[in-house]
Amino acid sequence: MGGASTSKHDWFEMDVSNKRQKNRLLRYECKAHLIVGIKGDKWAVSHFVAEHTHPLMPQPELVRYYRSHRKIPEEDKDLIMTMHDVNFSTSSCMGMLGRVRGGDRRILPYVKRDVSNFRSKLRQNLNLRDMDFTVQYFERRQAENPQFYYAKTVDKETNSITGLFWVDGRTRALYPKYKDCIFFDTTFCTNRYNMPFAPIVGVNNHLQTVLLGCALLPNEQIETFKWVFQHFLLAMNNEHPLNIMTDQDKAMKTAISEVLPNTVHRCCKWHIQQKAREKLGKIMSRDEVFEQTFYTCINDSDTVDEFEENWQHMIHCFDLVDNRHLCNMWKTRETWAPAFSRKCFFPFTSTTGRSEGLNSYFKTFALLRYRIERQAVGFYTRNVFGKFQAEVTASTGFVMNQVPSPDIGSMRFGLFSNYYEDPKIFTVNVVLAEETFECSCNCFEMNGIICAHIVRVMVHLNVQAIPQRYLLERWSERATTPTGASGHLLHFALPSNNTLKYNSLCRKFTWLASQTRSNDVACKILNDAAHALEPIILAARRGELPEQREAQQQQPDQHQSTTQGGRQQTTRGPTHQQKQPQMQQQQGQKQTNRPTQQQQVATTPVAQDTTENPMLHNPARVPKKGRPTEKSRRRK
Structure with a gap:
């Protein structure tokens, strides 16, 4: 068996070779070169050899494909880094660079592979110094x-x-x-x-x-x-x-x-119930009545006394007085039972609320029948008004009776739903002189909007407007209205990085220009200021300002800015950088000979940083402490 084989067919003969073809680089020992030096105060050509030992490229536009000519200029690297940070593709980067160079990517002194390699170095450098x-x-x-x-x-x-x-x-x-x-x-x-x-x-x-x-x-x-x-x-x-x-x-x-x-x-009640399913799963699987009673006790108890009474009845009825997990839950009941947080502001976090699908249906088709709804639609945001309108719709399903009130000047109403065989009775206390409405369900204290029971009483008493104390501004459109004192565009310091300086000034002057578009006087002031600043800025670029000359005379050796070809290059001072993190093996993880991701990256050559400073270390791995793995999360 040789390196090549021949495959014969009826109509042709194909030569198949398994050897890789190599692109050979021929060296002609060409002596053509140009040497330039300084003589006196001027540049001069000291030596020049024009003869080549090889044929020249007939098409000058193809010279850029030579390895010696394929170099990315520093200004293009800065632009590539900016586009790389905003997730531009390599093709998009080439198109943008071609536009900057005159509209055609074919005139660039480098090819797409060079840009791709440069971006790979950026990614590797980022992995090591994330x-x-x-x-x-x-x-x-x-x-x-x-x-x-x-x-x-x-x-x-x-x-x-x-x-x-x-x-x-x-x-x-x-x-x-x-x-x-x-x-x-x-x-x-x-x-x-x-x-x-x-x-x-x-x-x-x-x-x-x-x-x-x-x-x-x-x-x-x-x-x-x-x-x-x-x-x-x-x-x-x-x-x-x-x-x-x-x-x-x-x-x-x-x-x-x-x-x-x-x-x-x-x-969080969800974590409590999730843990209860793990600890009480065998009991719940054997007795469905206990499972229903357990969740009813947690979710349907409106007061602390009602919850404690239902809990004691449950553990005695099912002979679970000595159950260890239930005893621990009883000791910490104040931190998780919804009955203890009825008067605390935790808006719409309970899982026992109304169906979201039913709320969306009512929000889409219900009409504004009452004045309090018209008041609410102009005050609440859209999503909060949907919650409020669902309460208004639910209020029509309650039967209301006035009951004696122990306080003079107040009224008390008892409400129960006509949708259930054994309805729960809710009590609403009203003091019209003070415009106060208090319901035993504590919906306002918990969610920040009045409940269906208070809405039912308001409609019965012909209340035309919701009192201001029951309209929380945090649910209104005004809650996120920007104030004039924010000023994020103008109140920030000038960064030290050249790209950040440019972006910062662009945002400042763009904001100033936007403020003058409808005012001729302001536009003239900004235009005159720009014309006045132009000669000063040009003088500063040439280093001709008095303060610049004084600084150069006082500190000639510490001058860090030099101007070459109209492009300013700033040398950074030493900055404190910290090292990469040390990857640690997790507990219970098997040893493997395969190198880790960080080890693979560390052995790959990357673009070296010009500053020789200690680098910030990435954090070491820490134990997961019971968190589910990615595979188990996908299974769920």
């Missing part, structure tokens, strides 16, 4: 907008990141309006370092989730949670949230009690 670049990104964000807040913890021994926390400037402006209810959870997906991602979220006036803050945690211990909440308070001007809901974590509970002592802490 945490260092993250901190640099936070610093740029803070330079552009001083309202941006971030904090980090660094291991002194390994110089690696162990924790990150950041809050956006827009979020800090919205927090005073949405601090009445926040949620904190660490069960979200993790990164390759197994650091839990812990977002702090709230609910805006459109019933949408608002990201108030984010954290990457090294572990789930008390000190870690205390660090997060302390920096959260620093970012929010030490304004404590009114209510917070978390999962059932002892370390988190301890940290909240120490850092947020004035905040009402409740545990």
Whole structure:
């Protein structure tokens, strides 16, 4: 068997070779060159050889394919990096670079493969320094907008990141309006370092989730949670949230009690019921009546006394007084039972609410029959008004009777639904002189809108308008109206990076131009100022300003800016960079000879940084502490 074989057919003969064809580079030892030097004060050609030992390229536009000519200029690299950061494809980058060069990508002194290789180096460099670049990104964000807040913890021994926390400037402006209810959870997906991602979220006036803050945690211990909440308070001007809901974590509970002592802490009911299914699954599978009674006791108890009475009746009826898990649930009932949080503001978080599909149906087809609905549609956001209109629709299904009131000047009404055989009775206390309506269901205290029972009483008493105390501004359109004092476009420091300087000034002058488009006087002022600044800026580029000359005379050796061909190049001073994280093996993970992702990246040549400084280490992997794997999450 040789390296080549011949395959014969009836109509042709094909030569098949399994040898790889090589593109040979012929060396002609060409001596053509040009040497330029300085003689006196002028440049001069000192030596020139014009004879070539090889034929020249007949088409000059194809010279760019030579390896010696295929180089990406520095200015094009800056543009490629900018497009790479916003996820441009390589083809799109080539098209944009061709437009900058005159409209055709074929005139570029490099090819698509060169751009692709350069972007690969950028990705490899990012993999090795992802945490260092993250901190640099936070610093740029803070330079552009001083309202941006971030904090980090660094291991002194390994110089690696162990924790990150950041809050956006827009979020800090919205927090005073949405601090009445926040949620904190660490069960979200993790990164390759197994650091839990812990977002702090709230609910805006459109019933949408608002990201108030984010954290990457090294572990789930008390000190870690205390660090997060302390920096959260620093970012929010030490304004404590009114209510917070978390999962059932002892370390988190301890940290909240120490850092947020004035905040009402409740545990997520879903986690409680999920754990109950694990611990009581055998009992529930054998007795469906117990399962129904268990969930009815939790979800349908409106008062604390009712919940405690139903709970004691349940454990005695099913002979579960000594059940260990039920005893633990009873000891911590104040943190998770909905009956204890009826008067706390946790809007629309209960799973026992009305069907969302039915609410959407009513919101689409129901008419505005009452004046209070017309008032609400002009005040609430669209999503909140849908909730309110569902309450109005549900109010028509209640039978109301007036009952004696113990207080003089007040009225009391008893309401029950006519849809159930054994309806529950709700009580509404009314003081018309003070415009107060209090219902035993505590819907307003919990969700921030009046319930169907109060709506039924208002319609019966011919109340024409909802009292202002029952119209929370956080559910209105005005809650997110920008104020004149925000000024995010103008109130930020000038960054040190050249690209950031350019982007920062572009945003400033674009904003100024937008303010003058409908005012001729303002437009003239801005135009005159631009003409006045033009000669000053050109003089500054040439270094002819008096302050520049004085600085050059005083510090000639420390001058860091040089001008070459009209392009300013700034040399960065030494910046403190920290190292990459050390990848650690998880507990229970088998040893393998296959190199890890970081080891593969580390052995790949990457673009070297020009600054010889210690680099920020990425965080080390931490144990998962019971979080489900990606495979198990997909199965669910």
